[in-house]
Amino acid sequence: MNDLLPIEFPEIAAQRPTIIAGPCSAETEEQVLATARALAADGIRIFRAGVWKPRTKPGGFEGVGIEALAWLRRVKRETGMYVATEVATAEHAAAALDAGIDLLWLGARTTANPFAVQEVADALRGHDLPVLVKNPVSPDLELWIGALERLRNAGIRRLGAVHRGFSSLDRGIYRNQPQWSIPIELHRRLPHLTIFCDPSHIGGRRELIAPLSQQAMDLGFDGLIVESHCAPESAWSDKEQQITPATLAALRRSLVIRRSDEATESLHALRREIDKCDDELLELLARRMRIARDIGRYKKEHAMPVLQAERYNDLLDRRAAQACDLGMERDFIRTLLQAIHEESVRQQMHVLGE
Structure with missing residues (x-):
């Protein structure tokens, strides 16, 4: 795993933090485009939206599906942004590849299932695109690394990890417990791996996104993946943890980025x-x-x-x-x-x- 490449795109200047932003779910074409245009206007270059949304219980909104990939293509065409979505099966991966999606990620539930990870890895074999892997639901570092290794064995070199916190019976103020020591150990074990923080899923509430983002920067994370919606109060999924593009712009301006070479x-x-x-x-x-x-x-x-x-x-x-x-x-x-x-x-x- 020492030959991993950073998650970079040629037209985006390499700087901390890399921001990936967009709604939890792609709900309608109008909602996707409105959010993307607002984010692009503030300089966000990578747009994310969930096309397939596996939910904890049936009955909730589980995503539009393959139809929404066309909306992401339109975002790419009209704004020049790179586009990203989650995949959980070989069929998802194949459809995303056919649609020209620029970046994929595996969700926490997928990472927890080695069979599912291997299925996606096999589907991506031979394709050169960046893939992010969220931590598994439980605090299992070896399971997280194992998922990354399966993708690397399939030839994916532009790999990254996303820290989104861990489920716990005692949640406290967070939706998912940060347990920062686990991504810190991941970085120690895989120093060449790009690591993002997902403050939206850790916090579960929009007011926690900013302080969690700053904590991630203080710990040396490379980037943030933030859920941003043009009208979060009316979002069809996880509305409590989404922020407007304007709020995200203010958050970006407030971040303090400390250099690692400032040791006196x-x-x-x-x-x-x-x-x-x-x-x-x-x-x-x-x-x-x-x-x-x-x-x-x-x-x-x-x-x-x-x-x-x-x-x-x-x-x-x-x-x-x-x-x-x-x-x-x-x-x-x-x-x-x-x-x-x-x-x-x-x-x-x-x-x-x-």
């Missing part, structure tokens, strides 16, 4: 301090594990069980409260302590097995 000596000094803290943290963890093994030996000698649930619960509660007093998030410290406790239990189990 002061920043290098702070990073050295971080490295020192990490060294000390590892030494403390190693010391804690040595004590955990000593505890394991004591429990072995006195026929005590490894897991002491009451103490563990007390530890989580006390340390979580302490972390809050120190300016850290309760959920963060609980996750950290759970990982440390799991390793402590593993160390003690090893002692008991000696």
Whole structure:
């Protein structure tokens, strides 16, 4: 995967962020053209619209289908924009190729199904066009990478990823939890991969799109794919997470794009301090594990069980409260302590097995 090419088009200047925008669904020819013209007037060069819209439950608007591809062709012809749509089957891919669609993406539900990904990859074999892959519904990095690899094996080199967040029973303020650590790890594993953020699907509400877009830029994402509709309040699907072209224009002007080469000596000094803290943290963890093994030996000698649930619960509660007093998030410290406790239990189990 080291031979991947960036998602670029010859007539679009290479700059951060690359913006892909358009309505969630292509509803009518008039709606598609009105939105595209407004976006083009503000300099957006890549137009997106869902032609096929798989919904969680039947009965909702599931897209116009192949007829809407002609509307995208008209957008391309009249505005000069590149056009993009989602494909989920070999038939979708073939129809999009025949229509001259410039960019395709695989949705989260498709990415989660290796059979579907392989079907689309086979249909695209031999065609040189960029393809974006949204993260799967669940936070499974290997599944995400696997989908990208299937497309690369089919000869697609202009590959990109789209971070659209992950489904969770506890949604909080977001429609899909960002879990930024997963796309960050994807970038570490595949440094040549172009990565977009989809703040519309992460937030689920239009007022969250701007702050999520800025977070993505602060984390070094290459671009944004934003749902924009000429009349979002009357959209036939996901109206709460779509913004007008004018709102998108204001969002673009508000973004702060930080250069990656602006590291000063002061920043290098702070990073050295971080490295020192990490060294000390590892030494403390190693010391804690040595004590955990000593505890394991004591429990072995006195026929005590490894897991002491009451103490563990007390530890989580006390340390979580302490972390809050120190300016850290309760959920963060609980996750950290759970990982440390799991390793402590593993160390003690090893002692008991000696």
